[in-house]
Amino acid sequence: MRWTCQQCRARYAGQPGSGRCLGHLDGMRLFEARCGVDGKRFGRLAYESVHRLVLPRSGAYLLQVNGQEVFVDSGAAILTRPGDELRVAHPLGCGDTFTAIELDPEVSDRWPAPAYSFPLDDATDLHHRVLLATCRQDFDPLAVAERLHAILDRLAPQASGSVPRRPSTAAAHRRLVADAREVLADGRYAYGLTEIAAQVNCSPHHLSRLFRAVTGETLTDYRNRMRIRAVLGELQDGADCLRTLAARYGFADQSHLTRVVRKHLGRPPSTVKRMLG
Incomplete structure (x- = not known):
């Protein structure tokens, strides 16, 4: 696979297909990929090395996990654990796309073994795609982590209590x-x-x-409301540089600050600044 992240490039070098690292959270790693493995028959045996959740987005394939055959399409999520024996076949052709998440073992333990496949309903699929958009825009670690845990709750609601x-x-x-x-x-x-x-x-x-x-409300929404109010206080006190304010209050950059302010206040920072002036 081809990786934009140096760590992922070293980890997955030599695997067919292409991939893009979405980011690393403590204990977890997220990436999106397009499979390049072809063949209508099951390929050679591979051994899983991590706790991995796969959220398919398009395409379909057959997966054998410890001898159990599972049909995988965008309607099912797949969970594998270290030591699982894996084989893959693509009777419909390769090119399926998916998001893979290397999980912290404590998170993986929320699912009882040996279940491998879980229904991926419409709402969860939408949460998955919003998670991708969040990663691609700014990779705000708090927002990404909360969206990820919300997906895990939806896939294993009985475990969340x-x-x-x-x-x-x-x-x-x-x-x-x-x-x-x-x-x-x-x-x-x-x-x-x-x-x-x-x-x-x-x-x-x-x-x-x-x-x-x-x-x-989510911790992300609360945090955003509080730091927007801090930014408003700075603007009201005469602060002029949005780039400096973005860095001071933990936004990825000035455009990220602008998007969050517009979402919560319905106006861009420049308009708010004029109103406060």
Whole structure:
């Protein structure tokens, strides 16, 4: 495969097809690829080396996992684990496209073995494509991580559980959310989900799920609202350089800042600046 990321190029050198690294999160790696393996019969045996979730986007193929045959198209997600024996055949021709996610083992354990294939409904497929768009635009680590965990929740809802209703537990959850808000209030807007979770001593998935349950919005949306208000304060105090403000508050660049401001306020920063002036 051909890779735009040096680490992925070294990891997947020699494999047929083409690929593009979407980004690395702590414990997880995302990439999109087009398969170049051809042949109507099953190819040679390969051994999986990581916990991997595959979200197909187009095309179809046959996959053997530990001798069990699975038909894969854009209606099914595939999960494999280290040591799985894999064979692939393309009776309809190669060229299928997919997103592959190397998972943290703790995330993979949410699915009971030995299930390999999971239905990919319309809503989850849309979440998947929005995840790709998020990666391609700015790769905001927090936004990407939350979208990814939302997809994992949809694929394994029975594993995510519900928020306990006991008063003591609910209070603990509110305290956890307050601690995460305090991390952001301290000016650490560039932190990703894993970094914020580490600050409050919980797992990224647990924090993302509880934040939505307690506040009714994602951690990403909350973070964006708070840093936009910080930017507005700077503009009102006479700040002039949007590029400097973008860097100060953890945006990928000035255009990313402009898109987020327009999404939340319905106006670009230049218009808001004139209004505040």
